[in-house]
Amino acid sequence: MRKIIFIGQNGINNIYLNTKTRKIYRKKSNRILDMDRTKNNSKHIIVILMSLLLIAWIMSITASHVKLQFSVYTRTTLFMIGIVWVIECISLIYIVEAAMYGGLKPSSRKYELSNNKQEFREAIMTNNFWNMFNDKKVTFLKKVIVSVLILVITLTALGMCMVFSPDRNIGLIDRKIGSEIFVISLAGFLQGIMVIMIWINNPLRWLIVVEKYQTRKLWRK
Structure with a gap:
């Protein structure tokens, strides 16, 4: 587990916490990560996942009717799938x-030490995790979820790795290739x-840190 964890954004800065020393750090945010621009992405992700599942289901039904079978899974096929996974x-x-x-490493000069608790609070409250x-x-329920x-x-x-099992009753070896390959x-x-x-x-570590902050135990000696 890394010592310095990402808490959220405060303006143009990413805010971090060293879980060992409990020191706050800031670093200019990367353009790749913009909490304000992506605050509604959680809804989009759900739609995308549901769409992918629907497409997979339609392709499976289509394959069962038109017998879309290209070949059989071989060790070479599974090796290529493994490369794609990597x-x-x-x-x-x-x-x-x-x-x-x-x-960046924690010792990097691009990390600036910050004692501004308000920055830390804003980083927590604007984190898209709350969406x-x-x-x-x-709450306890949130941590359980x-x-x-x-x-x-x-x-x-881990269960998906079973497709590489040499056991023909579990793995895919020698089975016909259908739409499931996608x-x-x-x-x-x-x-x-x-x-x-x-x-x-x-996210569980993040919740634990936030819980300590909200109950005023984070910097309690």
Whole structure:
């Protein structure tokens, strides 16, 4: 787990907290990450996901009727899918890492130490994470929801790896290739989301920090 975590934005600055020393840092925000411009993206993401699921369902139904079968899954096919997954996963992680942290180390001079608690508060309140909920207060239920979300994504991402199993009853080896290959080929992004939610931008850690701030325990000695 990284020591310095992204809290949110305050104007043109990204605000961070060192979870060990509890010092606040700021850094000029990256153009890739703009909370104000993307504040409604959570709704768009839901629409996109539902659309992808609908397309996948339609393609599966179509395949079952027109017998859209190209060939069978071989070790070479699965190897190529694995390469695609690696590219998708690394690309997504790189973009998020560059947007939130810019690849900077905590010792970098581009991180400015800040003692402005108001900046920290504004960074919390403007974080798009709150778009998932009706209010901006940490509760036990919110932590449970986020924990379940992380668990589901992790189990799904790991479960997708079973397609590479040599067991023909579990994996895809020697099975006919159908429209499902389009969905399977995009699963690398799911692996990337899993890594991001656990190690790069863990929403549960963020909630715990915010809870300590809201209950005035963050800087209590």
